[in-house]
Structures are given as structure tokens and as C-alpha cells.
Amino acid sequence: MNAPVMTSMPRALPAGHRQRLLSTAREVAFPAGARLFEEGDLADRFWIVRTGTVDLDMKVPGRPAAVIGSLGHNELVGWSWLFGPHVWHLGAEAATPVRAYEFDAPTVRALCEADPWFGRSVAQWVGGALAGRLHATRTRLVGR
Template sequence: MTTPVADLDALPLFACLSHTERAAIAGVSRIETYRSGTRLFDEGAPADRCWVVLSGCVVLDAADPAGGRVALQGIGPGELVGLSWLVPPHRWHFGGSVVSPTRAVAIDTAAVRELADDDPALGYRLSLVLLASMVERLHTTRLRLLDRHRGP
């Protein structure tokens, strides 16, 4: 079994961070496994951690007006689950559920915010990681919307 730092070192997502910075993040992280059907977080709840998916899939969802949940996007290996932790009030904007057995690096985001506060250069590079994830999500959403509204 690998360690959080070995997993973070292997991910292109964190390539802009030095090994030392990845090790600092790994120091406030742990490897977790989840069964299909596990609810990771709910809309409006405190966003106190994020995950880097190593294997499996997590689906982001939102409440629909009828009281159910609507799947928005699947997050797979190498991708970050949870971007709401960085911006106050640090609450989830979506929900998230595991849809296939998943192994992930779970990161304590309060501790990461402290690391970033203590080292603004690290904070800047982390913001680049988060922005890259956000841009990818927006791109995927845009493509889905275009497909949905494309005529026959």
C-alpha cells in the first residue's frame, strides 16, 4: 500500500508543488477507502476536507425542486473532489456520493489553509491546483450543456 505522499507525488494535479510541499500536505492527509453508496458530504454542510480520487468514482449532485438529487458530474482517478473548503464560509455547494468502490487521499483542509497561511507561495500554488480543477469542471459542464441544447 502506498502513502499519501507517494500518491500525491504521482499525480499530475500536484505537479506544480515541490515534493516538500506535497509531503506537508500528505502530513495532514490519509488514505481512505469507501464503498459504493457512501455519502461523502451534503450541500450546506461544513467543508472540512477534500479528496483526491486514486481509484473509483464520486458523483457530485444537487437538490432538485421535487426533493430528489440530480447527478451533476462524475469525479474519477487523479481528480480533486471538493473545492468549497477554500472560500468562506467553507460550506459545500453540492453533495457528493461514492458510486463505485473508491480509494482516495482525504486531506484535512483546515490544516492545509494553515499551511498556506504560513507559506504564501504554497498558498498561491495550491490556488493554481484548485483553479485548474475548477476550469476543468466548468469546461465539462459547458460541454454537457451544449450537448443538451444541441438540435437534432
């Protein structure tokens, strides 16, 4: 597989670590409306979007799920797979047709445990993506 340039993964992962992670990926596709995961379910995989848009949503009692963000090209979908208890904190749905790289979380966690430098790189990448989303959410909330 040709390794894509990952702008959400980039400089947080050294080239060798990026290649190692991408070597575990498989290409998948989701039609618009497909659920990638549900809040509260086991977080056993994650994705990097190649094309399309994925909406993140939260359950709201008595109402439809509220969309709280959207992810697109080269963005990481899912972080709960890295942190115990490995349960999704949100839900995700393909807003448009999506093509993505899918990663098996237990496999990646095992690689992280076997190689602490690789694990540190992956944790920094995921943490950076999460920090960026928190900052964007804060900016949206302050702007309202």
C-alpha cells in the first residue's frame, strides 16, 4: 500500500513510526448514513479519513443525537481506543460517502506496548489531535 501524507498524523509521528502504523491499516468505505460506532460500545478500531466527512455525535435523552463536530480528509476518527476502558465516548456517522484507513486498536496497542518509543509517538499524535479538537470546541463556544 502506498503511504499517504497524513496531515493529522504528521510531524507528531517520525517517518518510521508513521510507516509502521500505516502498515497495519486496511482500506474501508462507508456509505453516507453508515454508523462507524456508537457511544458506549467497545472502541476496538479507529480510522484516518481519506475522503468524505464523518460527523461526531452525542446522545441526548429524548432527542436525536446532537452532532458536535465533523471530521474530514486526513483526520483521525476515534481516540477512545487508546485510553481505558476502551469505550466510545461519542458516536460517529458517515455524513457523506467515506473512504478511510482502518486500524485494529488491539494490534496498535500491542505495538505500542512492545516499543515504548513507538507508543509515545502514537500517544502524542492522538493527544495532539484531541487537544486540537478541544481548542476548536472552545473557540466555537466562545464565538457564540
